[in-house]
Amino acid sequence: MPRAVDRVRRILEERVGPAVVRAAAPVEVSAWHAPGEPVPFAEAVRAEYAPFAVGTPWGAPWSTTWFRLRGAAPAAPAPGLRAELLVDLGFSAGAPGFQAEGLLYTPDGVPVEGLAPRRHSVPGAIAADGSVDVLLEAAANPDVLRDLSFAPTPLGERATAGLEPLYVLRRADVVLVDLEVRGLEADLVVLAELASALPEDSTRRARILVALDAACAALDLDDVAGTAARARAVLAPALASPAVPSAQAITAVGHAHIDSAWLWPIRETRRKVARTIANVLALMDEDPGFVYAMSSAQQYAWLEEDQPALFARLAERVREGRFVPVGGMWVESDTNLPGGEALARQFVAGTRWFRDRFGVDGEGVWLPDSFGYTAALPQIARLAGKRWLLTQKASWNDTNRIPHHTFSWEGLDGTRLFTHFPPVDTYNADGSVPELLHSERNFADAAVATRALLPFGHGDGGGGPTREMLLRLARARSLEGVPTVEIGTPQAFYRAAEEELTEPAVWAGELYLELHRGTYTSQRRTKQGNRRNEHLLREAELWAATAAIRVAAPYPAVALERLWRHVLLLQFHDILPGSAIAWVHREAVADHAAITAELEALIASSLAALAGEGDALLLANAAPDPRRGVAALGVGAPTPPRSGAVTADGSGFVLEDEAVRAVVDAEGMLVSLVHRASGRETVPPGTRGNRFQLHEDHPVRWDAWDVDREYRATAVDLDGPAEVRADGDAVVVVRRFGRSSLEQRLRLVPGGELRIETTVDWQEREKLLKLAFPVDVRAERVASEVQFGHVERATHANTSWDAARFETSQHRWQHLGEPGFGVAVVNDSVYGSDTTRIRREGGGTASLLRLSILRAARFPDPEQDRGAHRFAVGLLPGARVVDAVAAGYRINLLERTVRGGGAVEPLLAVEGEGVVVESVKLAEDGDGDIVVRLYEALGRSTEAAVVLGVAHEGVEEVDLLEDPLAPSALVGVDGGRARLRLRPFRIVTLRVRRPHGRRA
Incomplete structure (x- = not known):
């Protein structure tokens, strides 16, 4: 020095x-x-x-x-x-x-x-x-x-x-x-x-x-x-020496990343927001050039409720263009774990709130700190009117570096989103010279671009930008040796960056974060509440819309909006991933239970109104079935249930029906699973499925967040003596290990599925519980459901990128296939898994799919997940991807029975294999139009039709905000049939215009 x-x-x-x-x-x-x-x-x-x-x-x-x-x-x-x-x-x-x-x-x-x-x-x-x-x-x-x-x-x-x-x-x-x-x-x-x-x-x-x-x-x-001015005069020439023309051009944006809950409860976040905004507004009063960006409509809504005087001042600065709402989402949610409709509603709720309060929609997605980014996000974002994405978390990768900072991100369906990772590698910059220089020297695209964004300010209760930061940044406006710095808006940065880089490099597929892999599993109760309520919201909207149209029942729009917003809040990226303190998760579990109760009441009310007076037994089924090419959502007569038979074979039990034959041995392991139509055995020779494995789980740091690859060296197979017995149509397995125990019910359900329902009393610490299923399929890749489609990931570790994906996420299903045969694994609340290839007895390789069931991290919640848990898994031998899609919905959307006067015609049906209705609701603007959201689930171009069971005055294609779009999927409407041409994984939202005078 x-x-x-x-x-x-x-x-x-x-x-x-x-x-x-x-x-x-x-x-x-x-x-x-x-x-x-x-x-x-x-x-x-x-x-x-x-x-x-x-x-x-x-x-x-x-x-x-x-x-x-x-x-x-x-x-x-x-x-x-x-x-x-x-x-x-x-x-x-x-x-x-x-x-x-x-x-x-x-x-x-x-x-x-x-x-x-x-x-x-x-x-x-x-x-x-x-x-x-x-x-x-x-x-x-x-x-x-x-x-x-x-x-x-x-x-x-x-x-x-x-x-x-x-x-x-x-x-x-x-x-x-x-x-x-x-x-x-x-x-x-x-x-x-x-x-x-x-x-x-x-x-x-x-x-x-x-x-x-x-x-x-x-x-x-x-x-x-007395001499400060004299010393400053000496320094003035050194500070006046301008930056070189080739210097990086930084747009500095005031910001304070405020987690909506993390190491503090939600009630404290509300106060953190107020403190920070008070600071920001004070700085704006002093410095007319200061610009600040804030995401999360939920945080604005809290401020409006808690501090109306501050909110009024904020709104005035928004009108001036100096306080900039960004992101367009209700909260900065996780993007791996929320379901498709929930991720869409993050944008619907957030953008509509900004539009209603400020008259702005926002052009971009602002997610600096979420734990990886689903390949579905570019399409969802663009359908919500967003043009760009900002994130920084990829700089935390533990193995590989994404080779760009400014690029075009291509999602699941081919949609591209202009994306920038601030090369300063932080979303809490302080404007220091080392940070400015790191931004310039770290910039991966320096050969073709000069512009970078720098979010500056102390977050999470640190108070946001400071006067000292503004003084430093003012001196770096044009200073030889550092990038140029101009305080501005994110919109100005992205417009300039797009103009400069007209042909950006393309990154295709998910933005997998090589860190925080444990967030797919931590705090299971929070995750289970989320999965349950996402599907109950689907049902509540479907049946309420049907009741409003068929029997003129009042549509509970206010209640549904409130419940959706609450679920969206609980999808924040430290709540749903399980990385918050015990207080947060205690409240989240209680909140989910209350939401469940209210949704069940709404569903029951709608079904009762639909069924009317009478004693006929009716079936309400909200689960689409894309296998048959016709998916009807209505209330009708139930079909007789079919159950598989259970017999003892001397060393275990056999479960069989017309589709499947399964054998469970005396230790509760699955030793055979035969697809009857093909005669194919799906359990590889010498292996057993339904095997629980217990691992030591000691990440280097970030306990609730991380699963380190070293955990694999400590597997203990829980395959010792177990109590195994027949109970009606099920085989019951009771197993004890450590200080914990579990009970399983294995039974066959219609659709060719072996259903395994498990209750665990989990009392371990710093352990990871996996459930393993060896599958006699040689699969190069495993297909895993994500929002509105699926991704395929390698089952090998040929490259460092493949090896880093040693723990991944999925939604309702996974599929392992080879030409002509496949096996699906579905679940009702499991998000983490790993899939590898194993040697097959007799030659070749088979596949091993393991679900991550429970963890027991000790920070930030030292009692994480202790206690009772329930989950269900289904195995479908001989399944195609379309079968996996159907079974994934079925295990999460159970059939309901109701007594009433007779069947109710569904509002719509879908013709076309692999085309799935995700949402049926009434329009957000309250005019009574029907809104239908569907998607192509198999990854192929196809044609389909929506057959409408209601009178209408037209059908139009709209975006997620239900604003008209130039038709790209809707090719025509012939009477009651809306004809569609869909590209792979395309999301389509249709607005069915109801006749005047028949609004709900």
Whole structure:
């Protein structure tokens, strides 16, 4: 390190930094400790406050203390001095967030600014006469992460977090800030960082070092304030040297990534949003060039409800174009785990909310931190009117580097989405010179492009962008040695980037994150609630729409919207993946149960209205069956159930029907599964299926997030003695292991499926439970369902990319096939799996598909997943992909029986194998039109028809927001038949115009 830089750093630390504050006067502090959960300002302002001394501990974990601060500036501010309120709640310097936070209010309840570990000083708290009279809502949020220690902690649940105070009020003063000294501080920091980063033989570096030496000589260390201007004048030429023409052009966008829940509960996120937005609006009042982008309509909705005055100010800045809603989604959701319709509704709910409140739709998808990106996303995003995607998470890959930062991402169906990974490799940038240089040097597309985006600001309660960041970025606007920096909007960046890079490179397929693979399995109850309620929402909309059309029942639009929004919130990328504290998942499980109860009531009400009076037994089936080429969704007479027979064979039990013959041995293992039509045995010789395997699960870090590949070295087969017996049409297997136990029911169900229903009492720690099925099929690839289709992934590890996919996600089904024969595995709530090839006794290879059932990580929830769990899996020998699609719906959408007067004609039917109806509902705008969403599920071009069972005045193709599209799939309407021509995995939404006067 050059001596000049070392000298500058010591001067900054010991002289310039302390000289920013010219004078200080303590304020009078009193406090009231709110009992229980947070209270609104109106209640806090009426409370009785007691004197509170600086240096006193405060704040049990998750508690709230309200401080009243009163005082005055130490002297009348002179030119160049500004009075600010400086409060230190006991912050640690280790991180910009993850600890105590605060929000200041005027005595009449107007939010001023927030306090955070790196944002102590608030000029807005000073009245025009220099006095201070404010209330401070201080949140004692514990540091659950503890400097990335990942140690099991009781702090993630209020009931176990303890009552001892976490913080000490260290300081509460009115100070006079010397703006000239603050400017000098920024000058010195920027130039010292730049000198440290440039090559030793750089002419630019040598000249900066000379300037730093001269500035230090010009600065009187005993009178920093008096000589700051002189030192800045010495530095001015070095700061005025412009950037070179070939420098990277950075668009800096203010941002604060705020997880909607993570190491804090949802109720705390609502306060984090308010604190951050108060800060942002204060900066906008000071700096007319400051631009800020915020995603997640849910967070705007919280702010509108909790802080209407802040929201009104925000809305005004949106109209100015300086506060920019981005992303168009309800929350920054996970994208691997939500179902197809749910992922579509993220965009419908978010974009419609932005449109209704602000008159803007937003052009892009803003998902910096989700844990991988489904190949279905480009089509879904484009159908929601989005043109671009921003994410950064791929820079966390543990094996391979995606070779582009700006490119065209091609999804499942061929749709392309202009995509940018900020090469700064963070969504919480601070605008430092090292970050700017990393952005330029790291940029994979530098040979063909110059533009990059830099999101800057402290997230997750850190308070967002700071005044110091803006000072640094202002100096880098055009500075020799670093990229140029312009604060602007994401839209401006993407338009410029698209104009510059007219033929971007293409990345096809999913953006698989080579990390956080455990999120497909952690917190099973949260995932199971999500899967259940996604399908109940499908049913509720279908039957409510049918009842509205057929019997004029009121359509519960308000309730459905509210329930959809709640499910969408719970799909946030630290809730559904299972990577949040115990508090979050306790609430998520309870919320899902309440949603389930309300949806079941809505479904029952609609079916009762449809069935009418009578005692006939009717069947309501919402599961499409794309195998037969006709999928009708209605209420009619049930078909007699068919059950497979169970017989004992001396060493186990045989289950058989006209389609399948299965043999379970005395240890509860599946030793034979024969497809009767072909005579094909699907269990490879010498192997057994239905085998549970227990692995040690000790990731290097990120416990609930990660499954490391080393887990495979520790497999323990749970194939010892088990209780096996026949019970009616099922074989029951009871097994005990470790401190846990499980019970299974194996039975045959119509459709050629062996159904395995399992209950597990899970009491392990730091273990991973897998369920293995060897399959006598030589499959190069495994097909796994994703939203509105499926992807195929290699079953080998030929390349580093293949090897890195040692744990992957799926939705309802997977399929292993060779020409002429295949086997499907379906599930009702399992998302993680691995598929490999194994040696086959007698020669060749077979396949091994293993489902990831349960984990027992200890951070951030030390009791993760302990207790009882239930899940169902189905095996279909001889299945085609279309059979897998049908069975996947069937295991998740069970038939319902209802008594009434007679059958009800379905609203529609679909002609065309492999074409699936995903959603039937009434239009979002309330005009009574029917909206049908369907997709091609097999990955092939095909023709189909929607046969309508209702009177209509026309059918049009629309986007996800139900706005008209130029027809691309709809080729004609002949009476009651809407004819479609579909490309592989195409999503189509049709709006059936109802006759005037017959609106529901």
